[in-house]
Amino acid sequence: MADLRNNFVGIKSPNPFWLASAPPTDKAYNVERAFKAGWGGVVWKTLGSEGPPVVNVNGPRYGAIWGADRRLLGLNNIELITDRDLQTNLREMKQVKMNWPDRALVASIMVPCVEEEWRAILPLVEETGVDGIELNFGCPHGMSERGMGSAVGQVPEYIEMVVRWCKQYTRMPVITKLTPNISDIRHPARAAKRGGSDAVSLINTISSIVSVDLDTFSPNPSIAGKGSHGGYCGPAVKPIALNMVAEIARDPETYRMPISGIGGVTTWRDAAEFLALGAGNVQVCTAAMTYGFKIVEEMISGLSDWMDEKGHKTLDDVTGRAVGNVTDWQYLNLNYVAKAHIDQDACIKCGRCHIACEDTSHQAITQMVDGVRHFEVIEEECVGCNLCVNVCPVEHCITLEALPAGQLDKRTGKRVDPAYANWTQHPNNPMAVQAAE
């Protein structure tokens, strides 16, 4: 049985599945239910400064996009940080932590970029006995207009400054939550590291408008006919999150800095991929908001079973395993040649591969052979682009097969060179590095 116990910057939890700071972690009632369902940790919904709490809109807070059969693919929200009194939250956090000593409980915090504000709230949070704090530098809507959330996360100097204050005024581990609404995620990550952050967590939500009502011409979610951009999350954002996690994981300046992976984690597979790209654990929100807390059971069993099958004993055996395989385009092996292959037994003859290739790619798949609908790769034309694989409705029906070294590539008429050669060495590259004579 794989050991799923997680130790993230000293915060221990029985599994690496945490609920992200979000509506599901708004109060004791939900968090208790989450822990009962099996979640390893919870990042409590973001706390604000003492005083009158923020208010939320009284209309729709969420918008979504859907795939086939109305499967929720992306969720967007315009909800703000907790709209409950600070003391109420602190009291509940303390009680929950006492009730669940084996689970991770982390406080998310967002107060104005003023040292006094941070110095004031940190002892109050620390007193609850929570395991750590997460700095919310990510929310792209509402709070950012007030100079908080992503407004901080978009300025590396502010990140470094606030992290420094936090490390100064509390002994708790500090996790800095990053916004993806920035051109290069490495800069805020580096700033967090310079400030002394124990870890980063990412991604927070992406600024987004999910849809426009074509009757009223109001963006959705619509509040009295008007809409405002919200934060986008859910399965649709996972590829963006994976890349940002990987960028930080392989950046020499932040290499080996602990990462809590967030963004569209819906199944154990998603979690395993985040781990492989360098995350120490994952945080989940949309999947729980779509299916309820019970979804963690599948994540736990799936990850455990996969680790058993592959012989991975602990999470450390998985974390970062794919990082070394993420590289720059210029270092990809240009001598690698692959061709699509269609398994005729699995083919259902929908013709999508043909029309996709014919209309939009390389005219490398037949439609008719001897007067019969028949879809077959024309190796002389196939560049191995993988589009046919991606549009085929049958998994594993079309596969890309690497040509072994020495085999003739019928498209180029050349034999596959066994040597590794990349763009930096390519004759067409004016900047190519010439081998020393």
Add this chain to the structure above:
Amino acid sequence: MDRLGSGIAGGRLAPADYETNFSDLHPRFDRHEALVASDRCYYCHDAPCVTACPTAIDIPLFIRQISTGNPLGSARTIFSQNSLGGMCARVCPTETLCEEACVRNTAENRPVDIGRLQRYATDIAMETGRQFFARAADTGKTIAVVGAGPAGLACAHRAALHGHAVVIFDAREKAGGLNEYGIATYKAADDFAQREVDYLLAIGGIEIRTGQALGRDFSLSDLTAKYDAVFLGLGLAGVNALGVEGEDLAGVDDAVDFIATLRQVDDKATLPIGRRVVVLGGGMTAIDAAIQAKLLGAEEVTICYRRGKEQMNASVYEQDLAASKGVSIRHWLAPKRILGRDDAVAGIELDYTALRDGHLTQTGETGVIACDQVMKAIGQSFKASGLGSLAMERGRILVDEHCRTSLEGVYAGGDCTNRGEDLTVQAVAHGRDAAEAIHHHLASAGQPAVAVA
């Protein structure tokens, strides 16, 4: 009358049961069901379902239009190829046409519900009264259509679309042909056939004259003399006889008459039905008659077919439907004679048959099924008069691929022709294509066609 009373009698069921039994077989998808079903379409390239459809409706496109919340656009796609898309959605044996060709069968043994999706879109369009096609300017040409069935209606609609003035003649009281008189009640519930006729006529330029029979009230030459073109969509007016002893006994009926009566009667409780009914035949008419006999309260309904399951013209789906309604289907039984008592049916004696050297032969064994009603559904035949010298082939009107008969300016389509397939959607395709051929002919002629007969 009680449920198990012997002989042929009405009122075997409680009044509410009739309503339940003869209501819509497959109610229309609601919006959610339609969206889920349409999501399953792969939007195949050069889709096999389109090839399998005699009217070549762009099925992937109309399904995609449903999935994007555009059912009216979907209906336009359907009607542009098949003006009777509403009825075809109900009566097409999709399991042997588009749905049989669906690649989802290969993927997971269950096709996209093409027929029901087509009904979803066409119903919405018809209920909102939306007309998609505007009639072209009047050409001054006139076309006579004989027969207001699927072929005739499709021809008339397309011809009217091109601006020609169409007069449809039909011998019956109502237009619709088999759609009105030959389809099981539960497939065309809520007077759908007449609603569809009304919807089609809304294009304008079509006049229907019912109660006008070819050969009785007018002849083909009358029409060719008076109209610029003639289309014959006569269907099959005759029914095949058994030619066995006892065929004249009371209680031996033609299944097509039974089906037609069922469609026209207001109170189904007044319809007499046997306690034990034997239906002879292996096609859709046999199935429709047998199921409806059961639905009227017959205790035992048995279809006897002289060949095997594989040779039945009725699709496997229809056979299963019959079985699910409690009809027994027996194969390799051919009628030998109908047994009577007091001039009424008391049973049927059947020969056991077998295929030997490719020939259907009697095995010598016989059996008897006790029954008080026998319905004949052993095929229909072409029967018409007043056609003059029109060339025939194998007892049907000879036509070419443009639905042209041997007489210039005279076209024919549907079951009455040698290209007929006993298929509504095929008749619609013929009618449509004949209208196009007529239009082309009239447009290229430059002047009115001369009567030739």
